[in-house]
Amino acid sequence: MSKRSSGTQLHPYVTFRLSGTGGQGLILAGRLLAEAASIYEGLNVVQTNSYGPEARGGASRSEVVISKGEIDILHSPVIDTLVCLSQQACDAYYGDLSNTGLLITDSMLVGVVPTARAVEVPVTELAQTLGNKMTANVIALGVLVSLTGIVRLESLKSAVAARAPKAFLELNVKAVDVGFQAAAAVVGKWNAKRRSAIPDYSHIRG
Amino acid sequence: MVTTAAQKPILLSGNEAVALGALAAGVRFYAGYPITPSTEIAEVLAVELPKIGGKFIQMEDEIASMGAVIGASLAGSKSLTATSGPGFSLMQEHIGYAAMAEVPCVIVDVMRGGPSTGLPTKTSQADIMQAKYGSHGDYPSFALMPNSVLECYTLTIKAFNFSEKYRVPVILLSDEVIGHMRERVVLPDPATLEIINRKAPTEPREWYRHYPDKTTGIAPMASFGEGYRYHVTGLTHEEHGFDATSQEVAKLLEKFKNKEIRNTKELTMCESFCMEDAEICIFAAGSVARSARQAVRILREKGVKAGLLRPQLVWPFPKMPVEEVYDQVRFILVPEMNVGQLRKEVERLRTNMRVKVKGLNVLNSVMITAEQVVERVLQIDFRSGSESEGGTSNG
Numbered sequence: 001m002s003k004r005s006s007g008t009q010l011h012p013y014v015t016f017r018l019s020g021t022g023g024q025g026l027i028l029a030g031r032l033l034a035e036a037a038s039i040y041e042g043l044n045v046v047q048t049n050s051y052g053p054e055a056r057g058g059a060s061r062s063e064v065v066i067s068k069g070e071i072d073i074l075h076s077p078v079i080d081t082l083v084c085l086s087q088q089a090c091d092a093y094y095g096d097l098s099n100t101g102l103l104i105t106d107s108m109l110v111g112v113v114p115t116a117r118a119v120e121v122p123v124t125e126l127a128q129t130l131g132n133k134m135t136a137n138v139i140a141l142g143v144l145v146s147l148t149g150i151v152r153l154e155s156l157k158s159a160v161a162a163r164a165p166k167a168f169l170e171l172n173v174k175a176v177d178v179g180f181q182a183a184a185a186v187v188g189k190w191n192a193k194r195r196s197a198i199p200d201y202s203h204i205r206g
Numbered sequence: 207m208v209t210t211a212a213q214k215p216i217l218l219s220g221n222e223a224v225a226l227g228a229l230a231a232g233v234r235f236y237a238g239y240p241i242t243p244s245t246e247i248a249e250v251l252a253v254e255l256p257k258i259g260g261k262f263i264q265m266e267d268e269i270a271s272m273g274a275v276i277g278a279s280l281a282g283s284k285s286l287t288a289t290s291g292p293g294f295s296l297m298q299e300h301i302g303y304a305a306m307a308e309v310p311c312v313i314v315d316v317m318r319g320g321p322s323t324g325l326p327t328k329t330s331q332a333d334i335m336q337a338k339y340g341s342h343g344d345y346p347s348f349a350l351m352p353n354s355v356l357e358c359y360t361l362t363i364k365a366f367n368f369s370e371k372y373r374v375p376v377i378l379l380s381d382e383v384i385g386h387m388r389e390r391v392v393l394p395d396p397a398t399l400e401i402i403n404r405k406a407p408t409e410p411r412e413w414y415r416h417y418p419d420k421t422t423g424i425a426p427m428a429s430f431g432e433g434y435r436y437h438v439t440g441l442t443h444e445e446h447g448f449d450a451t452s453q454e455v456a457k458l459l460e461k462f463k464n465k466e467i468r469n470t471k472e473l474t475m476c477e478s479f480c481m482e483d484a485e486i487c488i489f490a491a492g493s494v495a496r497s498a499r500q501a502v503r504i505l506r507e508k509g510v511k512a513g514l515l516r517p518q519l520v521w522p523f524p525k526m527p528v529e530e531v532y533d534q535v536r537f538i539l540v541p542e543m544n545v546g547q548l549r550k551e552v553e554r555l556r557t558n559m560r561v562k563v564k565g566l567n568v569l570n571s572v573m574i575t576a577e578q579v580v581e582r583v584l585q586i587d588f589r590s591g592s593e594s595e596g597g598t599s600n601g
Contacts, residue, residue, distance in 0.1 A: 008502075031217070031388060034217055034388055034390075044390055047387060048383060048386065048387040049387075050327075073497075073500055075497075
């Protein structure tokens with residue numbers, strides 16, 4: 001009664017890690033990115049979480065692996081794009097970032113950045129300006145999508161809109177735009193060579 | 207809400223898939239006590255069961271939960287509970303009772319780091335032996351290990367089918383990674399699912415024997431309240447449920463054993479991947495089998511003839527596929543997140559002493575990666591290659 005499974009080829013994939021402190025909504029952010037990629041882009045995803053026993057505080061992270069092919073990476077030791085919303089997370093996870101990977105940090109919360117290539121965006125400050133600190137996770141996703149192109153902006157907006165409570169729908173969709181534009185503004189000031197080091201993952205969705 | 211029309215891609219977690227699988231299998235009763243990392247199963251069923259006339263009860267602890275599950279099943283409902291290591295330990299007494307009284311039920315153990323309270327939010331595969339030997343006495347043990355969100359759905363249905371058919375408690379051994387991870391899945395069309403329900407007795411009520419003396423152990427079962435008289439007991443019993451003579455004791459235990467060995471064909475559920483021409487076999491189950499499958503792809507690309515044998519049903523242990531592997535490969539690697547529980551079972555079947563059985567045991571509750579498996583295979587291959595005369599292929 002043995003059955004055979006197919007898919008013996010290795011497929012290209014990209015790994016994302018969203019990290020910070022428990023309560024920042026990073027596990028939800030991972031789920032939103034995964035939904036944008038799987039439901040709205042038709043890609044395969046594996047999304048996993050890691051968190052401590054605390055309800056709030058403590059380290060929290062979410063990982064998303066995205067590929068067109070079958071994914072058998074449930075936990076990747078090497079990360080292609082790392083988002084850090086706390087200094088502690090940046091210190092802990094920077095070592096897992098691949099050499100050609102992308103580091104996105106909250107410039108307000110991560111004072112010491114370990115690389116010249118980091119894209120620093122004041123995510124939490126932007127959320128406060130928007131009137132709700134809770135939107136920081138969605139703003140961070142806007143930044144991520146703006147830089148990497150892993151999913152289309154519309155796909156991310158659809159995923160966010162499908163999950164947001166009715167009263168916060170407009171706010172959350174706006175948060176995506178805020179992040180998207182903020183990232184473009186930050187790297188817009190960079191020279192072309194520095195900008196070209198930012199990985200483009202739009203080929204993953206083909 | 208997670209219920210959805212079939213055949214549409216959705217993003218689902220393993221625990222949600224277990225709950226949906228249970229509903230598809232016809233579960234009507236859940237009793238449990240919430241525990242990380244299994245709680246989402248209870249969360250979904252607490253919402254869904256009342257909608258379809260089912261019952262959801264949060265009990266005072268896991269001992270009582272398992273008792274309620276047995277009672278509900280005897281009354282005719284397909285019953286489920288879900289827990290993790292600490293709760294699974296508490297359930298063992300009643301699991302033995304369910305096996306002895308031949309009560310169908312399904313127990314989900316979403317494994318986390320142990321022993322004791324251990325690591326609530328971290329993964330492990332250290333309850334594999336507990337799923338077989340957790341309760342005392344020689345009882346038939348059935349345990350399934352899903353390796354994906356989709357399998358959380360399909361193997362939960364399988365667990366119910368086995369429990370109803372063989373009248374046994376069936377364990378679904380998930381783990382924190384499988385339970386909490388989300389994957390894109392397309393659930394099968396409910397019309398295509400095979401759902402097995404316990405057979406109702408056809409004989410007149412006064413002839414009914416609750417514990418029939420059948421060699422296969424598969425027998426009709428009347429529900430409490432239908433007018434059939436029977437005695438439910440944990441004491442060793444004869445076919446009516448009363449104390450057994452020594453002759454009948456042997457017969458009962460023989461029947462329990464037969465539930466496993468007379469049905470070997472149906473109870474061998476193994477997936478093989480790249481095993482056709484494999485010289486090296488990786489034997490892995492559950493979440494670790496995913497890393498192992500990726501490892502096989504990487505090794506094949508390097509020209510190393512590795513394959514994967516993955517039991518979906520770990521208890522009864524897949525004896526025949528493992529025996530075949532011993533006649534084919536140079537060595538077997540068993541990566542697992544425990545001190546070597548599956549490896550010892552593989553070694554028990556070793557007939558060819560030239561075939562080495564090696565382990566990769568990760569005990570820090572961090573998921574084994576494909577790279578770790580690849581590295582271990584290459585290391586063993588290098589060593590065994592240098593030991594042999596004339597030098598066999600090193601890939």
